[in-house]
Amino acid sequence: VKVLHGTPEFMAPEVVAFEPVGFSTDMWSVGVICYILLSGESPFQGDNDMETLSNITAARWDFEEETFSEISQQAKDFISQLLQKDPCCRLSSAGALLHPWLQQPQPNSTKALSKERIKQFLTRWKWQVPGGMMRTWGMGMALVGLS
Numbered sequence: 001v002k003v004l005h006g007t008p009e010f011m012a013p014e015v016v017a018f019e020p021v022g023f024s025t026d027m028w029s030v031g032v033i034c035y036i037l038l039s040g041e042s043p044f045q046g047d048n049d050m051e052t053l054s055n056i057t058a059a060r061w062d063f064e065e066e067t068f069s070e071i072s073q074q075a076k077d078f079i080s081q082l083l084q085k086d087p088c089c090r091l092s093s094a095g096a097l098l099h100p101w102l103q104q105p106q107p108n109s110t111k112a113l114s115k116e117r118i119k120q121f122l123t124r125w126k127w128q129v130p131g132g133m134m135r136t137w138g139m140g141m142a143l144v145g146l147s
Contacts, residue, residue: 031082
């Protein structure tokens with residue numbers, strides 16, 4: 001299956017490149033969602049959609065020290081295994097369910113995550129989505145031409 005549109009921040013590299021997609025494409029999105037839920041920030045967010053798509057195509061992201069200092073190494077490993085550029089190297093859904101981060105008993109005390117960052121992300125995202133999905137197709141074509 002090939003797709004032609006989507007919300008830029010959640011697109012996998014193969015979607016941006018108009019390559020066939022599969023279940024591993026959905027697992028990329030799971031990695032993006034986990035990153036956002038734990039940090040309130042997008043791993044690939046650029047100053048504009050073109051930069052965001054470029055970051056995705058290059059699989060250019062990292063764990064910001066300030067944001068992820070309280071996040072467990074297992075959680076970061078889980079995300080890292082999902083945000084692999086090569087779809088064949090990503091965790092499968094079965095592999096994700098067996099990952100130690102999801103298998104470990106949850107501690108009684110929970111850490112407070114930054115609600116302010118997630119609010120900022122949602123506000124920014126809400127304003128970008130209506131036109132973003134339509135603009136993405138043309139930008140993806142431009143990026144494919146650059147590859």
